[in-house]
Amino acid sequence: MADLRHGSLGRVRHLTSVNDLSDAELHYLVQRSAWYAGPGSAGVRPLEGCVVGSYFRTTSTRTRTAFAAAALRLGAGHVAYGPHDLQLNTGESIEDTARVLGTMLDALVVRTAADPAELRALLAQDRMAIVNAMTADEHxxxxxxxxxxxxxxxxxxxxxxxxxxxxxxxxxxxxxxxxxxxxxxxxxxxxxxxxxxxxxxxxxxxxxxxxxxxxxxxxxxxxxxxxxxxxxxxxxxxxxxxxxxxxxxxxxxxxxxxxxxxxxxxxxxxxxxxxxxxxxxxxxxxxxxxxxxxxxxxxEQKMHSAKAVLEWCVRGRHP
The missing domain is CATH 3.40.50.1370 (Aspartate/ornithine carbamoyltransferase)
Incomplete structure (x- = not known):
């Protein structure tokens, strides 16, 4: 059975900035997002057997719901963390937290309080895809x-x-x-x-x-x-x-x-x-x-775009 944790290309993919993407990858994700909004995507579940986490340090209606709904509709399980749920609040380093979560999750969708450095620290591990759901400098x-x-x-x-x-x-x-x-x-x-x-x-x-x-x-x-x-x-x-x-x-x-x-x-x-x-x-x-x-x-399109992003990060689908 294929190891979905590392995608079909055998490597984890992060999306922390638009400039993580080549032109071809950006255009693909935009087009794939549009495709997911159409009738042809009904019943497509490429993340069956995967688990996606979301960690939101600040309020969110659309982005948080979009990624949770996208994960579930694509067949993945979903675990949600609020700003006070992780042992970061008791002094554990964000790097150690990431190493642990990376053994259990296929992707983590993160909205930090402000500092983009917090998001970058999560990239120290190489098993779990990190998706930037908004930092102070970029969305x-x-x-x-x-x-x-x-x-x-x-x-x-x-x-x-x-x-x-x-x-x-x-x-x-x-x-x-x-x-x-x-x-x-x-x-x-x-x-x-x-x-x-x-x-x-x-x-x-x-x-x-x-x-x-x-x-x-x-x-x-x-x-x-x-x-x-x-x-x-x-x-x-x-x-x-x-x-x-x-x-x-x-x-x-x-x-x-x-x-x-x-x-x-x-x-x-x-x-x-x-x-x-x-x-x-x-x-x-x-x-x-x-x-x-x-x-x-x-x-509404945010949910369809979340599907494309999660699929690309977790399964390694590419142009």
Whole structure:
């Protein structure tokens, strides 16, 4: 019987960043995620006999449920750990914890409190796949879900124009890294001054984009953003698990609200949001619930993308 613990290629696979993936692997995962949303995937259970764990240090509705449901629907067992369930709280090192969990689990889906170093420490073992379900700097599985939502709606990712409004947070960094791996994309981030994309992510995305005939730009005035985009995207202004030093920070964000006036500059665009939404802050109810919104289809797509990611990590399926 094949050893599923190490995948069909005989090695464990981690997904801690979009840039863990080659172009072919990223495109495959996006397309595979879209495939899992279709009728042809019914009854497919490639993780039969495997066990997936999830360890979430902060709150989560969509990502945590998506990976738990994906594991179960693919035939795996699932073990959930909250922020106070592991002996990390009594002084055990994260490396020792990982070595133990790696003898029992095939994959561990992890959302850390903030520090990406905690996630990287889990990579010391080589038996259990580690999936980044969000760190302070990047949310790679969100980007895969987002691009597969776009793929399903437009039938492609390359050649599209995407306008992002709001903070240059972990969702924005993952989107920049992912969209810059497609050809002929225009990705414009409109962010409040002082709340832009981290320079390391912006420079990396721009370098990748230049190789593919793609554009990644950041502006700090919403009026300077591209017009007539195919996709308008926003996220909540207060990223999960973070706080802002300036008590008046909302003043800087108000001009970046996605409302009907902003959407009128993009008459053919669909609206996307990684959720949860704070209605009346980053987006108005009229836009979130309006005919252009695919935000809740995007949320459902997270489960299908989780299936593709788990299958790729555990079984070693590849392009």
């Amino acid at each position: 790679p599985t969100q980007a895969i879900a987002d691009l597969s939502t776009i793929e399903r709606h437009f039938g492609k990712v390359g050649g599209l124009r995407i306008a992002y409004f709001g903070e240059g947070n972990n969702t924005a960094s993952a989107l920049a890294l992912a969209l810059s791996r497609y050809a002929d994309v225009e990705f414009c981030l409109a962010t409040p001054r002082g709340y832009g994309l981290e320079q390391v992510f912006l420079e990396r995305a721009q370098a990748q984009a230049a190789e593919r005939g793609t554009s990644v730009v950041e502006v700090h005035d919403p009026a300077a953003a591209i017009e007539d985009a195919d996709v308008v995207y926003t996220t909540r202004w207060q990223t999960t698990g973070t706080s802002k030093a300036d008590p008046e920070w909302r003043t800087s964000f108000v001009p970046f609200q996605v409302n009907e006036a902003l959407m009128s500059r993009h008459p053919r665009a669909v609206f996307m949001h990684d959720l949860p939404a704070h209605r009346g802050e980053e987006v108005t109810p009229e836009v979130l619930d309006g005919p252009a919104s695919i935000a809740f289809r995007q949320a």
